[in-house]
Amino acid sequence: MTSVANPRQSPRFVCRSYMAVALAPEPPLVDWIADIEQKIRDTGSFLVGPPVVLDLSSVKLSKSAIAHLVAQLEQRGVRVMGVENVDPSQMDTALPPLLRSTKRESADVSVPAPKARETQREKQQQVRETRSAPATLLLDKPVRSGQSIYFPDGDVTVLGSVGSGAELVAGGSIHVYGTLRGRAMAGSNGNARARIFCTKIEAELLAIDGHYLTADLMDMALRDRPVQAWLEGSALKISALD
Amino acid sequence: MAKVVVVTSGKGGVGKTTSTAALGAALAQHGQNVVVVDFDVGLRNLDLVMGAERRVVYDLINVTQGIAKLPQALIRDKRLERLALLPASQTRDKDALTEEGVSRVINSLKQMFDWVICDSPAGIERGATLAMRFADTAIIVTNPEVSSVRDSDRIIGILDAKTVKAERGERVDKHLLISRYDPARAARGEMLSIEDVLEILSTPLLGIIPESEEVLRASNLGSPVTFNNPSSAPARAYLDAARRLMGEEVEMTIPTEKQGFLGKLFGRRAA
Ligand SMILES: Nc1ncnc2c1ncn2[C@@H]1O[C@H](COP(=O)(O)OP(=O)(O)OP(=O)(O)O)[C@@H](O)[C@H]1O
Numbered sequence: 001m002t003s004v005a006n007p008r009q010s011p012r013f014v015c016r017s018y019m020a021v022a023l024a025p026e027p028p029l030v031d032w033i034a035d036i037e038q039k040i041r042d043t044g045s046f047l048v049g050p051p052v053v054l055d056l057s058s059v060k061l062s063k064s065a066i067a068h069l070v071a072q073l074e075q076r077g078v079r080v081m082g083v084e085n086v087d088p089s090q091m092d093t094a095l096p097p098l099l100r101s102t103k104r105e106s107a108d109v110s111v112p113a114p115k116a117r118e119t120q121r122e123k124q125q126q127v128r129e130t131r132s133a134p135a136t137l138l139l140d141k142p143v144r145s146g147q148s149i150y151f152p153d154g155d156v157t158v159l160g161s162v163g164s165g166a167e168l169v170a171g172g173s174i175h176v177y178g179t180l181r182g183r184a185m186a187g188s189n190g191n192a193r194a195r196i197f198c199t200k201i202e203a204e205l206l207a208i209d210g211h212y213l214t215a216d217l218m219d220m221a222l223r224d225r226p227v228q229a230w231l232e233g234s235a236l237k238i239s240a241l242d
Numbered sequence: 243m244a245k246v247v248v249v250t251s252g253k254g255g256v257g258k259t260t261s262t263a264a265l266g267a268a269l270a271q272h273g274q275n276v277v278v279v280d281f282d283v284g285l286r287n288l289d290l291v292m293g294a295e296r297r298v299v300y301d302l303i304n305v306t307q308g309i310a311k312l313p314q315a316l317i318r319d320k321r322l323e324r325l326a327l328l329p330a331s332q333t334r335d336k337d338a339l340t341e342e343g344v345s346r347v348i349n350s351l352k353q354m355f356d357w358v359i360c361d362s363p364a365g366i367e368r369g370a371t372l373a374m375r376f377a378d379t380a381i382i383v384t385n386p387e388v389s390s391v392r393d394s395d396r397i398i399g400i401l402d403a404k405t406v407k408a409e410r411g412e413r414v415d416k417h418l419l420i421s422r423y424d425p426a427r428a429a430r431g432e433m434l435s436i437e438d439v440l441e442i443l444s445t446p447l448l449g450i451i452p453e454s455e456e457v458l459r460a461s462n463l464g465s466p467v468t469f470n471n472p473s474s475a476p477a478r479a480y481l482d483a484a485r486r487l488m489g490e491e492v493e494m495t496i497p498t499e500k501q502g503f504l505g506k507l508f509g510r511r512a513a
């Protein structure tokens with residue numbers, strides 16, 4: 001009997017999800033690029049380094065225009081790892097790959113208008129979905145520097161502090177019963193109504209639905225106090241809770 | 243049951259090696275059987291601080307590779323037989339350590355001693371994660387300054403994720419050792435206060451080691467500070483910390499040199 005000395009295993013295919021920053025360019029593109037450049041200058045490295053996905057849903061671009069946009073961003077240190085919401089016919093292999101995000105369309109819409117053609121079954125399913133929707137991730141110990149908590153499905157509650165250099169990303173709101181020293185990004189799925197609460201703020205960065213504020217721009221009078229942050233239009237507001 | 247302790251910090255130069263030697267010696271002075279293990283492969287220091295550098299023949303890597311037997315590599319302390327050192331290799335790098343090899347060595351050491359104290363290298367790479375891998379207890383050495391505290395926070399997160407205990411769903415016991423504390427500078431606001439450090443790291447305090455020339459003097463003589471000058475402020479801080487590690491209730495104080503001087507006088511008179 002012969003035996004294979006070193007049987008080769010067939011390759012394993014593993015699916016993983018990764019975190020990326022999504023940028024949605026808006027017309028006119030020249031102004032949008034200027035805006036981005038300004039933001040990079042204001043906030044340092046927030047966009048430079050982490051992988052970025054371009055959401056092209058609000059612009060209609062040709063192949064060459066997409067290539068130009070990607071090049072413009074790369075010149076400013078923003079690495080585009082993929083694009084989404086674009087007609088596949090506008091894609092070619094020279095461009096970053098087309099991604100399909102798992103973001104549910106309903107995430108942006110608070111009250112979806114019922115469709116006449118909906119069957120009873122679909123309705124039931126929708127009801128069940130809304131029931132299971134309020135997901136919360138409860139963390140009962142501090143989030144330490146270097147840790148990254150990513151919970152796109154709902155709220156994140158931390159019983160303890162969030163260390164400097166730690167990161168929380170939530171599809172819903174973020175509640176920190178402790179000192180928030182790291183970064184907190186709420187409403188990451190496009191939920192502008194998400195909020196951030198903490199018993200003591202020393203945060204490095206707060207963001208809601210992509211609108212952010214770095215520590216430099218936060219009101220010093222609020223430091224060390226319990227606060228909440230919410231979105232008013234595209235402005236991130238912070239106020240004391242005490 | 244033997245306890246495996248890792249002395250770690252993330253940041254370099256905060257006093258891990260000094261603390262490993264002093265706590266190891268202090269535990270032995272309290273009657274325990276102790277081995278201190280140098281995991282800083284390529285940059286070994288613990289042999290110098292313990293005054294054993296001229297007696298190193300085999301090292302941790304030789305043992306993990308089966309080139310030497312554990313008793314051949316262990317160096318018994320000349321001052322106190324209960325204390326032993328397993329040195330690191332100076333000529334190899336950290337890649338020469340394997341998890342399997344480290345596991346075997348630690349298990350054998352657990353049969354021979356009450357305490358296995360692992361001196362971690364700085365950083366969060368392989369050397370540091372292997373040093374903490376089999377720990378029951380972690381001593382996180384922190385200096386009262388922001389960069390050291392943030393690195394400690396990071397290390398605590400890694401302890402909760404990458405140790406065998408954490409992977410089994412158990413918890414590594416964590417203790418904070420604040421080192422190089424200077425009360426005068428803290429009072430002037432040039433250092434973080436003890437309260438700030440504890441608040442940021444929310445980890446129980448094992449001891450506060452004052453900044454002291456005695457530490458440098460002792461390590462230049464190749465003698466842990468608790469041997470070299472047991473009544474000095476840092477030595478008393480380490481001796482108390484060792485008792486807390488053994489589960490005793492000891493009131494938390496910040497020893498100062500003044501008391502140390504008095505202590506020395508009384509110590510002499512009693513002798
Ligand atoms: N309490 C203290 N007072 C004064 N000096 C100290 C004290 N503790 C440590 N030192 C000095 O600080 C320096 C670094 O200490 P040590 O080698 O123990 O740090 P380490 O954390 O092991 O460093 P590494 O990360 O390089 O391994 C040494 O010169 C040591 O003598």
Ligand SMILES: [Mg+2]
Nearest residue numbers: 258259282287
């Ligand atoms: Mg060292």
